[in-house]
Amino acid sequence: MADSPTRTPSGRLSLAASDEPIALGPLDGRYRPAVAPLVDYLSEAALNRDRVAVEVEWFIHLTKNSVLPGTHPLTAAQEEGLRAMVTEFDAASIRELAGIEAVTVHDVKAVEYFIGRRLDALGLGRLTALVHFGCTSEDINNLSYALGVKGAVENVWLPAARALVDQIADMARANRDIPMLSRTHGQPATPTSLGKELAVMAHRLGRQLDRIGRTEFLGKINGATGDFAAHVASVPSADWQQVSKSFVEGLGLTWNPLTTQIESHDWQAELYADIARFNRILHNVCTDLWSYISIGYFAQIPVAGATGSSTMPHKVNPIRFENAEANLEISSALLDTLGATLVTSRWQRDLTDSSSQRNIGVAFGHSILAISNVARGLAGLDVAEGVLAADLDQNWEVLAEAIQMVMRAEAIAGVPGMDNPYERLKDLTRGHRVDGARMKEFVSELGLSAEAEARLLSLTPGTYTGIAGRLVDHLG
Numbered sequence: 001m002a003d004s005p006t007r008t009p010s011g012r013l014s015l016a017a018s019d020e021p022i023a024l025g026p027l028d029g030r031y032r033p034a035v036a037p038l039v040d041y042l043s044e045a046a047l048n049r050d051r052v053a054v055e056v057e058w059f060i061h062l063t064k065n066s067v068l069p070g071t072h073p074l075t076a077a078q079e080e081g082l083r084a085m086v087t088e089f090d091a092a093s094i095r096e097l098a099g100i101e102a103v104t105v106h107d108v109k110a111v112e113y114f115i116g117r118r119l120d121a122l123g124l125g126r127l128t129a130l131v132h133f134g135c136t137s138e139d140i141n142n143l144s145y146a147l148g149v150k151g152a153v154e155n156v157w158l159p160a161a162r163a164l165v166d167q168i169a170d171m172a173r174a175n176r177d178i179p180m181l182s183r184t185h186g187q188p189a190t191p192t193s194l195g196k197e198l199a200v201m202a203h204r205l206g207r208q209l210d211r212i213g214r215t216e217f218l219g220k221i222n223g224a225t226g227d228f229a230a231h232v233a234s235v236p237s238a239d240w241q242q243v244s245k246s247f248v249e250g251l252g253l254t255w256n257p258l259t260t261q262i263e264s265h266d267w268q269a270e271l272y273a274d275i276a277r278f279n280r281i282l283h284n285v286c287t288d289l290w291s292y293i294s295i296g297y298f299a300q301i302p303v304a305g306a307t308g309s310s311t312m313p314h315k316v317n318p319i320r321f322e323n324a325e326a327n328l329e330i331s332s333a334l335l336d337t338l339g340a341t342l343v344t345s346r347w348q349r350d351l352t353d354s355s356s357q358r359n360i361g362v363a364f365g366h367s368i369l370a371i372s373n374v375a376r377g378l379a380g381l382d383v384a385e386g387v388l389a390a391d392l393d394q395n396w397e398v399l400a401e402a403i404q405m406v407m408r409a410e411a412i413a414g415v416p417g418m419d420n421p422y423e424r425l426k427d428l429t430r431g432h433r434v435d436g437a438r439m440k441e442f443v444s445e446l447g448l449s450a451e452a453e454a455r456l457l458s459l460t461p462g463t464y465t466g467i468a469g470r471l472v473d474h475l476g
Contacts, residue, residue, distance in 0.1 A: 027365040034372045035365040041152035042361030048097055049089040050144035051111045054251070056082045058221070059115075059130055061247045067238050071130065081122040085115060108137040134231045138349070139221040142263035145357055146253050149268065150217040152364055158213065160371045161278065165205045167378055168285070169475045172198035175383055176472040179462040180297070181391045181398070188395040191461050193468035194297070194383065199475050201285045206475075208278040215274070218267045219253040220244070225348045226259040261349035265342035272335040272363070279328040279335070279367055286321040286328070286374060289381075293318045296387040301380045320377030324370040331366035334359055392461035396439045397429040399456075402464055403443060406452050417447040436460070 006017035015022050023029035040046055060079055063071045074082075085093075093114075101110035112132045119125050132140070176195030181188055221244050223230050231240040241257070248255040256263055292298050300318065341356045407421035428434060428442055443456045 025362070027362065027369070031365075031369050034369045037156045038152055038361055038364055038368060041148045041156065042364055044358070045094050046148055047144055048094070048107070048111065049086060050147045051108060051140050052089060052093075052115065053086040053147070054140050054143045055111055055115055055131060056085055057251065058133070058135070058247065059127075061243070061250065062130060062133060063127070065243065065246075067243055068130070068133070068235055071127070074124070078122050078124060081118075082115075082124075085118060106137075108132075108140050111140070134223060134228075134234070135221065136224045136261060138262045139223070141354075143219045143221065143248070143251060143253065145268075145360070146217045146219045146263075147251060149271070149360060150252065152361075153212065153215065153271070157275070157364055157368060158209065160368055160375075161205070161209055161212075164282075164371050164375050164378075165202050165209060167375055168198055168205070169202040171378065172196070172202055172472050172475060177469040178383065178385060178388060179392060179465050179468075180388050181395055181461065188398055190398055190401055191392060191465050193465050193472075194388065195472045196465075196468040197288075199472045201281075201288070202475055204281045205278060205285070208274055208281065211274045212271065212278070215271050216254045216267055217252075218256040218263055219248045219251065220256045220259045220263045221247060222259060225261050260345065260347070262345055262353060264345075265353060269339035269343045272339040275364075275367060276332040276335040276339075279332045279370070282370065282374060283325055283328045283332075286325045289377070290318050290321045290325075293321075293381075295391075296384055297391075298381040299384050301382060318377065320373045320380070324373040324377070327366040327370040327373070331363050331370065334363035334366070338363060389462060393436075394433075395461055396436050397432070397434045398461055399439055399459060399464055400425040400429045402459060403446075403456060406448065406456055407446065410448055410452055413449075415447070415449055415452075 006014040008014050023032075027035050060074065060082060062068060064073050066072055097110050097114050100113050101107055104110050104113065115131050116128045119128055119131075172195045174195070175198065176193060178194045179191050180194045180197065182190055182192045220226065222228050222240075228240045228244070231238065245255040245257070254267075289298070293300060338356055338360065342353050345353060404421045404425050407418045407424075411418035411421070434442075440457055443453060446453070448456070
C-alpha cells in the first residue's frame with residue numbers, strides 16, 4: 001500500500017514534503033533572477049567550494065615551500081589535479097559533501113575527507129595527513145568567508161552599485177540646466193536645477209562606493225587559539241608566521257597577525273556599515289524620486305501589459321522605488337545586526353559568528369535586489385519639463401531671497417533707502433502668492449541703482465538657479 005501523502009494540520013497537502021524544493025524566502029523564489037550572481041560567492045555551496053579551495057591551496061603552499069620534512073613541491077599535474085576539485089566543483093560534489101557531513105556532523109571535517117578521498121588518484125595518498133595540517137576549523141572558515149565576501153563585493157555588488165551611480169550621474173548631466181523649484185521643509189524655496197539635485201545623489205552614493213572599494217579583507221591561519229602552538233610543536237624549525245602571512249596574502253587577502261581562535265571580523269563590520277550607509281542614502285534617493293513622481297516632475301513610462309492597480313486603470317505606480325525601499329531596509333537591518341554581532345566573541349571563541357555569517361548572502365541579496373529595482377525604475381522615467389516650468393511660474397515669491405540680498409549689497413555700497421530689506425520682503429511675500437508683475441512692480445519701487453534694478457527685473461524663478469548646472473561638473 002502506498003504511503004499516504006503528508007498533510008498539514010489543516011488537511012492540506014504539505015508543500016514542505018514536495019519532491020521539488022520550494023523556496024522559503026523570496027530571494028530564492030520570485031526574486032531569484034536578480035540575485036542569482038551572488039550564489040557563486042555567498043551560498044552554502046559556494047562556501048564549501050571556497051573551503052575546498054583554501055584546503056587545497058594550503059596543501060600546495062606547504063609542499064611548494066617544503067615546510068614539513070618529507071614534503072617537496074608537487075608536479076604541475078598534481079597541482080592541477082588538486083585545483084580541479086575547485087574548478088570542477090559541481091552538483092555531484094555538493095551531494096557528496098552533504099553525504100560526508102551527514103556522518104561527520106561537521107562541515108569542515110567533511111571537506112577534509114572530501115579532499116582526502118581524491119589524493120590516491122593523484123599519487124598523493126601518503127600525504128593525506130597534510131590536508132588540514134595545523135588548522136582549526138576557523139582557519140579554513142575565516143579565509144573562505146573572506147574570499148566569498150570579497151568575490152561578491154568585487155564581482156557582483158560593486159559593479160551593480162557603480163552602474164546605478166553612473167546611471168544617476170548620466171541623468172544629472174542630461175538635466176543639468178533644467179530649472180526646478182526647491183522645497184525645504186516641503187515649502188517652495190530657492191530654485192535649483194534637476195541635474196544638480198541628481199548630482200547630489202550620485203555624489204553621496206559615490207563617496208560610499210569609494211570607501212567600499214578600499215575595503216581590506218582580512219584573514220588568518222594560525223591554529224586553535226592564534227598562537228601557532230601545534231605548528232611549533234610539530235615543526236619547530238619552520239618560520240610559521242612567514243608561512244601564514246605569505247599564504248594569506250597569496251589568496252589576495254590581508255594577513256591579520258593577532259587573533260584568538262577566530263579572525264576578529266572587524267573588517268566585516270566596517271564593510272557592512274559602509275554598505276548599510278550606501279543602502280540608506282539610496283533609500284533617501286528612492287523617497288525623493290517617489291515624491292518628485294507624485295507631484296508630476298517625472299512621468300513614468302507605462303510597461304505594455306502591466307497593471308498599475310486592480311481597480312484604477314489610469315495608474316502607473318512607482319513600485320520599483322517602493323520595492324527598493326523595503327529591500328534596502330531589510331538589507332540594512334541585517335547588515336547592522338551582522339556588524340554588531342561579529343565584533344564580539346567570548347574569550348578565545350564562541351559560535352555566535354557561525355550562525356550570523358550564514359546570513360551574509362541574504363543581506364547582500366536584498367541590497368542587490370534594491371539596486372536592480374532602482375535602476376529599472378530610473379529607466380522608466382521621463383522628465384516633465386512643462387510641469388517643472390509651471391511650478392516655478394507659480395512661485396515668484398522665491399525671488400524674495402535674491403531681492404533681499406541685492407538690497408543688502410546696495411546698502412553696503414551706500415545706496416540710500418535700503419533699510420530693513422528682510423522685513424519689507426516678508427510683508428510682501430509671507431503667506432501670499434506673488435505673481436511676476438507684482439514682483440517686478442515691487443522691485444521698481446525700491447530705489448535700487450540702475451544696474452541692480454535691471455539685474456533683478458531680468459530675473460525669473462526659472463533663471464534664479466545660481467551656478468547649479470555648473471556644479472554637476474564635480475561628478476567628473
